[in-house]
Amino acid sequence: MDVIGDLVARERRVKEPLVYGDGSQPYTAHKFCTDAWKxxxxxxxxxxxxxxxxxxxxxxxxxxxxxxxxxxLLGAPVRFGLPPEGDPRVVVGPATEIEGLSVEPGTKRVIYGDEPSEPDVIHFERDIWSENPTMPPDTVATDQSALITANRTYTHEDLLTAAERVVDQRALTEDDAVAVRASLARPGTLVAGVFAPLQVGASVLLAENGPEPTLVVGGEGPSGLDPDDVLD
Incomplete structure (x- = not known):
């Protein structure tokens, strides 16, 4: 895999279920990949x-x-944390963090979960429902920016190379389940908790439900992994 979008390519839509949140139904690989395209x-x-x-x-x-x-998929970088720094085109989060948030005139606010009470706020679930369920045709280079933090900007290659190391060091396979128990603001959490398991088709556990985790990002003991040890 060369770029992050390869993790949600059409041929990846095979595992059911794949991503567990705090909802009653986990995301299948088919739904997760398709919703990423949308x-x-x-x-x-x-x-x-x-x-x-x-x-x-x-x-x-x-x-x-x-x-x-x-x-x-569009070659755009992300930055975790609100209120946003810089000049993002879109800010995404739950209603408690988005409604009332002051943004620049060219920035759109997107809420997931609850319906927005402000007319100029986009509702994530409602608006992606009608979008085209086709993988975008954009060409993204491995050296394009993918994740921005206060200290560094990571490329697609940086993040996927680190994810491959996690897969190799922990011998991850599609039979594993990886729990995310550290903040997504730490780059190693995204790499080890999301990109690494998706490289091999393992399940991602964002909440306490789902199968027993075999790797816990932010956990302790033999199954634990400190996300700060993931990236160089």
Missing amino acids: TASLFRYHGVGPERAVAVAVDPAPQSLLSVFGAA
Whole structure:
């Protein structure tokens, strides 16, 4: 795999279930990949693209991950944490963090979960429902920016190479389940808790439900992994 969007390519839509959130039904691989494509289509309409970023709330929810992949498919970087820094085209999060948030005139606010009470706020689930369920045709380079933090900007290659190391060091397979128990604001959490398991088709556990985890990002003991040890 060369870029992050390869993790949600058409041929990846095979595992059921794949991503567990705090909802009653986990995401199948088919739904997760398709919704990532739809998210990209929604973001494109609102101006997201290379050098035009997406800001995402630090919330371990499937919609946060879909926002990461939607941006990556368009060659756009993401930054976790609200209020947003810089000049993102879109900010995404739950209503408690988005409504009332002051943004620049060219920035769109997107809420997932609850319906927005403000007319100029986009509702994630409602708006991606009608989007085109086709993988975007955009060409993304391995050296394009994918994740921005206060200290560094990571490329697609940086993140996927680190994810491959996690897969090799922990011998991850499609039979594993990886729990995310550390903040997504720490880059190693996204790499080890999301990108690494998706490389091999393992399950991603964002909440306490789902199968017993074999790797816990942010956990202790033999199954634990400190996300700060993941990236160089």
